[in-house]
Amino acid sequence: MPQDRSGRPARITDVAALAGVSIGTASKALNDTGQLRDETRARVKDAAEKLGFVGDARARALSSGRTYTVGMVTTDSFGRFTMPVLLGAEDALSAGEVMVLLADTRDDHVREAHYLRSLVARGVDGIIVTGRSADARPPIDVPVPVPVVYALTPSTSASDVSVTLDDAGGAADAAAHVLALGRRRVAVVSGPADARSAVSRAAGARSVLGDRMVGEPMHGEWSERWGRQAVDLLDRAQADVDAVVCGNDQIARGVCDRLRETGRSVPGDVAVTGYDDWDVVALASRPPLTTVDMRLDELGRIAGRSLLELVAGGRPASVSVTPSLVVRESTVGA
Amino acid sequence: MPQDRSGRPARITDVAALAGVSIGTASKALNDTGQLRDETRARVKDAAEKLGFVGDARARALSSGRTYTVGMVTTDSFGRFTMPVLLGAEDALSAGEVMVLLADTRDDHVREAHYLRSLVARGVDGIIVTGRSADARPPIDVPVPVPVVYALTPSTSASDVSVTLDDAGGAADAAAHVLALGRRRVAVVSGPADARSAVSRAAGARSVLGDRMVGEPMHGEWSERWGRQAVDLLDRAQADVDAVVCGNDQIARGVCDRLRETGRSVPGDVAVTGYDDWDVVALASRPPLTTVDMRLDELGRIAGRSLLELVAGGRPASVSVTPSLVVRESTVGA
Structure with a gap:
């Protein structure tokens, strides 16, 4: 000391x-x-x-009219999405100069309103709003004007600053990768038909695959079980695929398991891609998954920088973050 | 508005x-x-x-000498452990009355020191220190006295207040469960021999199993791959087990997969238990895992309450949180 x-x-x-x-x-x-x-x-x-x-940070805060504190309001209790975004935002807020007050609303409107009042009463310089879904949400309701940036989960209002993920672009990259490997009969197996990210990813893959796609994109739950079922459905339809572009890593892992259990090798017979690059799924898969890194940390950094720009009186634009393909054994062998 | x-x-x-x-x-x-x-x-x-x-919360803070803010310092960037602890702590801190400044040190001593100085300069009422491991850590180094509670990751100093998990107790419950089901040849497959939680869990299982345990506890990495390897090792030793008590859910999932792939049914031939109750692993496992819920949210609540007690001048005791067994199909069939 x-x-x-x-x-x-x-x-x-x-x-x-x-x-x-x-x-x-x-x-x-x-x-x-x-x-x-x-x-x-x-x-x-x-x-x-x-x-x-x-x-004494408090003395500095009083003399500057700023508290060097921002609120981060999240609906993602599980933390799978919030923590990487938070880490990125911390980087942008220069780790400790501006600190983050974390408020988890647990998808409860009353709790959200309570937190927002508390953040405003504490005089936060700004607020980052995030969640687990790419589906837009209504703007937050605060009693006084305060700079706000929406991260991952965009605002329904076009006048708000939202930092989102380019889901279609990431899936297009995965689809282009399997075409480059010479695959010509590709199935697209995505998440729920009412989830914006599932639909964007299917559309992104389709835009690249064109008539190399066997049938319409298939929609189901974000689970390994759905991946296994999808393989059975494709087999019943005698789709004879040589690649499957999946909407997330859990689906892709289920696809790999079912293909192996029914006598096909991955990637020898069928190349498989995931989406998310979630370690516990992508690396545990047999084989490990080629997948799309969403770059949530970069999204958090941009959100943090945009918020600082708003606080300083600037007018940052809404941004879509470009994901990046991570190639592993599920498409290119061991 | x-x-x-x-x-x-x-x-x-x-x-x-x-x-x-x-x-x-x-x-x-x-x-x-x-x-x-x-x-x-x-x-x-x-x-x-x-x-x-x-x-104006700031006015109230100045008049009371308190900031109604606590710091939460974590080394668990991934968030798997931090978020449930944080949610529990938020409950105890009455959601919004006392707010949490989250500081992620990323296992970097320089960054930790920087955050601690910043938290102290902001006049936090207290600090909760947490991480991803049950291995004890040195007390934090702060330039002025401030109330501190260690959650999950205990302090090496017995004079500090630490809230920890009863890993041995949770594994003993899992072992007692498979004995109650009539299993008599039980293997214990745990995590790394140098991880306190892996060793505690193996010891807890052993304390209940006695001579129903086939061989010594087996230690390896916290992974599905190790679970699969452990089954092969047991087969090579002709251990003929009817139950496997595992150190975490990933190991247990690997054990289930390998047993199925080598022609044995779970739980018909072999009952399998995990530890952690981590949804993405425990529920995706075939079959879903009987496992031990660590009750990280309860640990967070106790840490929050203990910190408030310290702030109020009390002397809370260190506590070990009792986990609870969650029974699913890997021990009791569908």
Whole structure:
């Protein structure tokens, strides 16, 4: 614990004494204000670092009218999507300069309203709203104007700033990959027909596959079980596929299992792609899945930067993040 | 958005006017201070609710010397463990009254020190320290005294308050369950020999199984692959088991897969138990896994309550949370 020999925390007077400057100069140097020589500023900061000088963020907040705190409101209790987004946002908010107050609404409107009031009462500089779905949501209802960025789950209002994923683009990349491998009879097996991401991914794959697609995209639940069932349905229809582009990793894992259990090799007989790059599924699959990394961390970084831009009075545009293909053994062999 | 017709946020003068009381009375009613009739207090609160009056948490914080904010420092970037603990802690901190500043250290000591300084500078009322492992960690290093509770990952210092999981107890429950089903030749397949939770779980199972255990507990990685390998090792040793108690759900899923692939039914021939109750693994397993729910949410609630007790000057004891067995088809059939 960095402190002087008396055991008490360092004060600004200690910093000034060690740097050999006045208290006013030390304060200006630490707050990056005033007209000082670079060398002086650096000497004061060195002294503060040596003494473990903490300062008082509350005093700085009061004098600047900012709290250097943002709220992050999420409906994704499970955390599968929220944590990567949060990590990215933390990066953009320069880890510790601006801190994140996390509020999990658990899909409850009353709880959301309560949290939003509490965040506003705390004077947050802005709010990032996120969730587990790509389906748009109504704008949040706050009693005073506050900068807001929607991440992953966009706002239904076009005037809001939303950072979303390019689901169609990611699926198009996966489809182009299997075509490049010479596959010509491709099935598309996606998630629920009423989920925006499932529909976007199917449409993205179709845009690239054209008449290499056997039948219409198939929709079902986001599960391994649906992947296994889809293989049975394709077999019953004698689809004779040489590739399956799936809407997520769980479906793809089910497809791989059922193909193996019915005597076909992956990728020898059939190439399979997933979507999400969720380790516990994509890496445990036999074989490990070629899949699409959603780049949730990048989405979080952009959301954080957009929020800072809004706070500073700028007008950032809504953005769609481009995912990236991760190639593994389910398409290219071991 | 609740506000008056002028479009500006409601002020305490508006609340006082609507309730027909003085500003001083309105303030006392809203802050639950002073000597007021219950009826008056209720009328003021109704008026505040109607007008969407938010108040200023910062003013309250300054007058009380508290910020109604706690820090949660985690090393678990992935969020698998942190989010349930956080949700539990939020419950205990009465959702929005005390809010959580989340700081993810990503296992980086420099980043941890930086976050801790920032949390202290913000005047947090206390800090919850958590992570992904049950292995003890050194106490955090803060420049001023602040109440701290360790959750899941205990402190190495016995004078700190740590809330941990009873891993041995959970595994003992799973072992007692397979004995109650009449199984008599039981293998224990756990995680890495240098992970405290893997060793505790193996020891807990052994304490119940006694000479019903075939050979020593087997240690390997926390993966499906290790589960499959363990079945092969048991077969090579002609262990002829009728139950396998596993150290986590991934291992148990691998055990189920390998047993099925080598012609044995689960649970008909061999009963299998997991540990963690991690949906994406336990429910996707064929069959779904009987497993141990760690009750991370309860651990989070206890951590939150213990922190509030510390903040209030109390001396809460360290606690071990009792997990609970979840029975599914891997032990009792469909």
